[in-house]
Amino acid sequence: MRAVSLMSFWKIKNALRTLFTDPRKFVPAIIFLVLMAFPITMMILSRGMSDSYLKHAALRQRYISQFRQSGSNTRATSHADYDPSRLITPRSDIDADTFAAAITLTLILIGFGIINTGLGDRLLALNPSDVDYLFPAPISRRVVLAYRMPGLTFGAVGIALYLLFMISMFTQVSGPSMADAGDTISPWWVNPLALFLSGGVYFNLAMFLSIQFKERRFFQKSLWFVGFTLAATLCYIVTIGGVDLAVQFLQSPVLRGVFIPSTLASDTLIAAYSQHPAGGPLTWLLVGYLGTFAMLLSSKANWYEQSIASTDKWTAFRQAAKGGWSGVMAAKAASYKYRGSKTYTIAPFGKHAVALFWAHLCAAAKKPIPNFVVPLVAGLVVGGAGATAARAVLSGLGGSARERHAATSGAESLGFTILGLMIFYLWQGFMTTSRTASESSIRRRELIAPLPISGWQSVAADMGVPICAVLICFISASLTYLAFGGPNALLVAFGFGIAMPLRLAGRIVLQHVVVMAYPDLTDKIQRLISMFIGTVVGIPFLIAEALICLPGILLHSVWAALIPLTLVQIPLGALFLFLAGRASERAIATGEPVSLIRLVRT
Amino acid sequence: MLQVVNLSKRFGGMLAVNDLSFSVNGGEIVGLLGPNGAGKTTTIRCVASLLQPTSGRILLNGHDVSDDPVAAKRALAFVPEVPNPYEMLTVMEHLRFVAAAYGMEEELVHAEEILTRLDLWEKKNDLGASLSKGMRQKLACACAFIHRAQVFCFDEPLIGLDPKGMRELKSMMMERRAQGNAMLISTHMLDTAERLCDRVIILKRGQLIAEGTVAELKVKLQSSNDVSLEDMFLELTEEAPA
Numbered sequence: 001m002r003a004v005s006l007m008s009f010w011k012i013k014n015a016l017r018t019l020f021t022d023p024r025k026f027v028p029a030i031i032f033l034v035l036m037a038f039p040i041t042m043m044i045l046s047r048g049m050s051d052s053y054l055k056h057a058a059l060r061q062r063y064i065s066q067f068r069q070s071g072s073n074t075r076a077t078s079h080a081d082y083d084p085s086r087l088i089t090p091r092s093d094i095d096a097d098t099f100a101a102a103i104t105l106t107l108i109l110i111g112f113g114i115i116n117t118g119l120g121d122r123l124l125a126l127n128p129s130d131v132d133y134l135f136p137a138p139i140s141r142r143v144v145l146a147y148r149m150p151g152l153t154f155g156a157v158g159i160a161l162y163l164l165f166m167i168s169m170f171t172q173v174s175g176p177s178m179a180d181a182g183d184t185i186s187p188w189w190v191n192p193l194a195l196f197l198s199g200g201v202y203f204n205l206a207m208f209l210s211i212q213f214k215e216r217r218f219f220q221k222s223l224w225f226v227g228f229t230l231a232a233t234l235c236y237i238v239t240i241g242g243v244d245l246a247v248q249f250l251q252s253p254v255l256r257g258v259f260i261p262s263t264l265a266s267d268t269l270i271a272a273y274s275q276h277p278a279g280g281p282l283t284w285l286l287v288g289y290l291g292t293f294a295m296l297l298s299s300k301a302n303w304y305e306q307s308i309a310s311t312d313k314w315t316a317f318r319q320a321a322k323g324g325w326s327g328v329m330a331a332k333a334a335s336y337k338y339r340g341s342k343t344y345t346i347a348p349f350g351k352h353a354v355a356l357f358w359a360h361l362c363a364a365a366k367k368p369i370p371n372f373v374v375p376l377v378a379g380l381v382v383g384g385a386g387a388t389a390a391r392a393v394l395s396g397l398g399g400s401a402r403e404r405h406a407a408t409s410g411a412e413s414l415g416f417t418i419l420g421l422m423i424f425y426l427w428q429g430f431m432t433t434s435r436t437a438s439e440s441s442i443r444r445r446e447l448i449a450p451l452p453i454s455g456w457q458s459v460a461a462d463m464g465v466p467i468c469a470v471l472i473c474f475i476s477a478s479l480t481y482l483a484f485g486g487p488n489a490l491l492v493a494f495g496f497g498i499a500m501p502l503r504l505a506g507r508i509v510l511q512h513v514v515v516m517a518y519p520d521l522t523d524k525i526q527r528l529i530s531m532f533i534g535t536v537v538g539i540p541f542l543i544a545e546a547l548i549c550l551p552g553i554l555l556h557s558v559w560a561a562l563i564p565l566t567l568v569q570i571p572l573g574a575l576f577l578f579l580a581g582r583a584s585e586r587a588i589a590t591g592e593p594v595s596l597i598r599l600v601r602t
Numbered sequence: 603m604l605q606v607v608n609l610s611k612r613f614g615g616m617l618a619v620n621d622l623s624f625s626v627n628g629g630e631i632v633g634l635l636g637p638n639g640a641g642k643t644t645t646i647r648c649v650a651s652l653l654q655p656t657s658g659r660i661l662l663n664g665h666d667v668s669d670d671p672v673a674a675k676r677a678l679a680f681v682p683e684v685p686n687p688y689e690m691l692t693v694m695e696h697l698r699f700v701a702a703a704y705g706m707e708e709e710l711v712h713a714e715e716i717l718t719r720l721d722l723w724e725k726k727n728d729l730g731a732s733l734s735k736g737m738r739q740k741l742a743c744a745c746a747f748i749h750r751a752q753v754f755c756f757d758e759p760l761i762g763l764d765p766k767g768m769r770e771l772k773s774m775m776m777e778r779r780a781q782g783n784a785m786l787i788s789t790h791m792l793d794t795a796e797r798l799c800d801r802v803i804i805l806k807r808g809q810l811i812a813e814g815t816v817a818e819l820k821v822k823l824q825s826s827n828d829v830s831l832e833d834m835f836l837e838l839t840e841e842a843p844a
Contacts, residue, residue, distance in 0.1 A: 003702035007691065010699070014690040014729060128686035129730070132742070133696070136650040136680040137703040138672045302654050302668075 004139065004147045027528070096273040098243060101250040103167065103269055105234075107195075107262035108255075110159060111202045112227050118206020119220035123152070124307040125314035135304050142297055145211070149293075152203040160195035167191075167269070190278050191269055197285040198265035204292035211296075211303035261288060353457035356448070357464040364465045371465065375473035382422055382473075383480025383496065390486045426473065427504065434466035434508040438515040449588045456581025463512060467505045474501045491558055499562055502569035509576040510537065516583045517594045537596070541572065603628050603677070603784035604649065604753045609658035611644050611808075618644040620808040622658070626753070626784040631775060633795035634788040636805035637839050642788040643683060645805070646757045649786065650680040663752050676704065679751035683758045683788075685742035687730030693717065693741055694726040697748050704749035716744045719770050736762045743771055747778070754778065754785040760794060772798055796831040806839050 019029065117123055126134075126148065134144055213219065238246045249255070256263040264281040271278035349358040364371040441448070441462040448458060478497030482489050511534050518530035548568055552561025583594040604626040611619040619641040626632045634642045647653045649660055651667045651674065660667045663677035687696060694713065701707045717723040720740040725733070733741060739762045746754060754775070760768050775785060775798065789795050795802055796816055804812040812819055812834075819834050820827070 003699055006702055007688070007695075007699045010692075010695045011688060011690040014692065014695075018690070018729070127688070129688040131652070132682045132686050133688065133700065133745070134703075135652050136675060136678065137700065138676040138705075139703055140672055302671075304651070305653050308652060 001139075001143050001146075003137070004134070004143055008147065031528070096270060097247050097251065099273065100266055100270045101247040104250050104256075104259070104262055104266040106163070106166075107198055107265050108230075108259045110163065110199065111259055111262050112223070114155075114159075114199065114202035115206050115209070116220065116223055118203075118208075118210045119216040119223060121310035121313050123203075123207050123210045124303065124310040126307060126311050128311055128315050131308055131311055135308075141302065141304070145207075145297060145299075145303075148207075152207060153200065156196050156199035156203050159199040160192050163195050163199075164192055190271075190282060194265045194268035194278070194282055194285055197282075197289045198261040201261040201285065201288045201292050204289070204296050208292065208296050208299065210306070211299055211301045214306050216306075261285065264288070352451075353453050353461045356451070356453060356458065356461035360461060360465045361468070364468075371469060372472060375469040376476050378422075378426055379473040379476030379478075380480050382426065383477035384484055385422070386477070386492065386496075387481045387484030387486030390488075390492075391484075430466065430470050430473070430504055431507065431511060433469070434463065435511060435515060437462060437466045438512045441512075442516065442519050445588060454581060455583070455585035455588075456577050459509065459512060459577060459580040459584050463505075463508055466508055467501075470501050470504050470508070474504075491562070494566075495562060499566040499569070502566060502573065506569050506573040506576050507538065509573065509580050510534075510541075513537075513576065513580045513583050513594075513596070516580070516587055517596050519587070519593050533596070544568075603663055604786060605659075605661040606645070606649070607659045607661070609645065609648060609660060610656045611641070611648055611653060612656040618808050619648070619805075622805070622808070622810055624803050624810065624813060626786050628752070628782045628784050629779055630800045631779050631785040631787060631798055633799035633802040634786055634805065635790075635792065635795060635802050635835060639807075640805040640839075641808040642805060643757055644808075646680075646755050646786065646788050649755050650678060651675060677752040679746035679749065679754045681739075681742045681746050681754075681756045681759050683761070685738050687733060687738050687741055689729060689731035691730050692727050693722055693730070693733070693744075696730065696741055696745055700745040701748055704751075706749045709749055713744075713748060716747050716774075719774065720744050720767060721770075736764055736767060739763055740767055740771075743774075747774060752783055754783060756785070756787045756789075758789055759787060760789065760791055768794075792830070792832040792835055802831065804835060804838055812838050 019026065130144070130147075134147070209216065209219065234246055234249065237249050264285045267276065267281040268278045268285070271281075348355060441459075451458075453461070475497050478493040478495075481496060482493050486492060514530055514534040514537060517533070518526045520526045545565055545568065548564045549561040552558065552564070587594050606622060606624050609619055609622040610617065622641070622645060624632070634645065636642050644653060648655050649662070649667070651671045655668065660674075662674040665674035665677070667674040688699075691699065694717075697710065697713050697717075698707070701710050713726075714723060717726055720743060722737065722740055722744060725737065730738070730741070739759070743756075743759060746756075756775075759771060763771060772794070775787075779785060779800075787795070787799065801813065801815050802819070803810060812822065814822065816831050816834075819825075819831070820829060823829075823834055823837065825834060
């Protein structure tokens with residue numbers, strides 16, 4: 001134990017020493033600190049608001065009960081403190097049970113994720129140095145496991161912080177009704193501790209599964225099956241019985257029992273609203289955490305072999321990650337068992353850039369699920385969900401302003417929020433995958449450079465596959481929306497099927513130009529700068545687009561905004577393609593990174 | 603000192619080592635030879651308790667590596683094929699860590715001598731991350747020699763070393779042999795094996811196909827005196843035409 005403690009101390013000491021001698025290494029540390037500081041600040045701020053809210057809610061509760069006991073003319077002792085005007089809050093109230101169910105569901109999903117990690121390779125993947133120096137040394141496996149535990153604890157802390165941030169953000173928008181609040185407010189540390197312990201129990205269990213079973217794929221597939229079954233059941237329940245039935249389902253004893261760490265954490269988090277003290281569930285969580293910790297350390301399983309396999313796999317990924325996204329994708333593809341087991345022979349087609357595009361398309365067709373099926377399914381889901389949500393909102397409209405507000409403020413608005421998020425993530429997903437294609441094209445430059453293909457044609461061929469995926473996704477979304485008979489069908493179908501893919505295609509090409517300006521894929525800092533510049537470069541075009549939409553906004557006509565916005569994407573796309581072609585030719589000619597400013601000037 | 607008894611190791615459907623038995627006595631250097639995929643690294647990794655044998659036993663100084671791994675490993679020094687030092691540990695800290703892990707910190711008095719012989723003394727405060735491939739190999743060897751191991755397992759120890767490093771390492775191995783230590787060395791360098799090893803074990807597809815001194819192998823194969831180990835190795839491991 002002493003040797004391992006010494007080694008850990010030296011590692012930390014030297015890491016800090018290196019950090020202070022090389023300022024460049026501060027950049028990831030600063031980014032990490034900012035990422036950590038942001039949720040903590042938000043939590044502290046929201047905590048202040050929530051406390052004030054809960055304190056007033058508690059006063060109100062006490063006042064009402066005293067009022068009921070003493071008669072309407074009796075003034076409660078706390079009445080002077082109770083000022084209903086101070087309770088005005090912009091949040092929309094939901095009942096405590098729904099809130100608890102939402103929290104439980106989130107924690108169940110997190111638990112699923114952690115257990116899934118344990119059944120994969122991540123938890124057992126150590127440093128290759130540990131395999132070479134620690135495993136053959138006369139140090140017990142229990143000590144080596146204990147050496148691994150801080151990593152797991154850190155993971156649980158990270159998840160607790162992230163969840164607290166998400167919950168505190170969510171409760172600013174929506175939360176349990178004031179009337180449900182009790183007069184007990186837990187100390188500030190209770191919620192973070194509950195979330196940490198819940199995550200910790202799952203991490204311990206996941207690690208236990210990792211070390212106990214060599215072949216974990218069967219369990220992992222079973223877990224996915226259970227997860228999908230649960231998700232499908234929940235969707236079905238929401239469809240037939242609405243949110244209330246789903247809440248009942250999530251509070252069923254079986255589900256609570258199976259995911260006991262999640263339900264206990266949820267009970268702790270909503271203690272103020274459910275009027276149950278947080279002490280009970282928190283104590284059980286602590287018992288569970290210590291129990292699973294003891295179970296883990298008492299295991300006699302020889303887990304070195306599976307750890308070596310996991311370490312090798314993760315080392316290959318980490319190595320590949322130094323070469324950017326495309327490297328990771330290549331490493332992932334190489335890890336598939338079916339590699340080399342199939343022969344793909346597709347006849348060449350076309351000439352020059354068409355032949356190059358055809359080659360990319362054939363390569364993508366070898367992995368049809370991520371390249372074509374996933375975009376198709378995503379499009380179908382977005383189109384279907386969009387039509388359903390929009391119809392639900394419309395059906396609630398009519399009557400007084402208050403009724404309209406009520407109709408749109410509930411589950412339907414949540415549906416629209418989810419839909420908006422889905423489109424946002426689709427956009428981000430396509431930008432990321434196309435970045436992979438851009439990075440791959442840089443790697444292939446030496447192969448492509450001698451071919452008689454002009455710059456813009458080469459870029460068009462390289463970006464062809466990601467743009468095909470974009471088209472598949474958004475056109476399928478558009479058609480699904482039409483098929484589901486969503487309101488304003490023509491407008492939405494036009495937006496999904498024409499405007500969105502055109503705009504995204506332009507941005508993909510623009511991103512390609514930026515990637516070419518920062519081609520050193522092994523330099524993390526350069527890649528971060530590249531992503532930042534990519535965002536900055538897009539801002540002037542965003543402003544131009546907003547100006548183009550201005551007449552439509554002033555005329556209150558979506559068509560008047562959408563059509564010019566769509567039309568302008570054609571010259572913009574052509575401009576981006578021209579710039580990308582120019583950049584590609586210069587990069588090939590000089591072998592140097594492309595200067596974005598020179599590209600525009602001359 | 604090292605006894606491998608009926609060792610078998612299976613990875614899924616592939617039998618990497620098949621019913622392998624051999625022993626390495628004190629004061630002996632044994633070469634583990636074989637073509638790629640013969641099971642040399644798997645055997646050595648089983649001896650170092652990195653892999654769990656599917657069946658069979660491995661005894662290190664009388665301790666079974668499966669039943670009593672800590673006691674067994676106390677007698678063992680292992681050098682992997684491609685050593686990965688801790689990036690954030692200096693050369694000297696590696697030695698201190700290994701000495702502490704084996705509970706032999708008093709042996710650190712030999713650190714300067716070992717590091718000097720392996721041309722690492724000047725780099726004693728350099729981080730593992732800054733070492734070249736050859737230096738990493740030398741560091742792993744230095745860590746192996748710093749504690750009082752009875753059995754040494756080297757997986758391709760000479761790969762990546764400069765000629766001086768090779769010579770020094772071989773001489774350190776011979777010194778340890780003279781002190782009564784047992785050594786198992788996996789290598790493809792047949793001329794080195796011929797000169798350095800007292801006995802060789804030749805594996806093919808996980809099975810032992812020949813064992814003995816070079817002279818004994820010559821007798822077994824009815825080869826003339828001018829036939830080298832390389833010739834015999836190629837003859838033994840040659841695949842029959844399909």
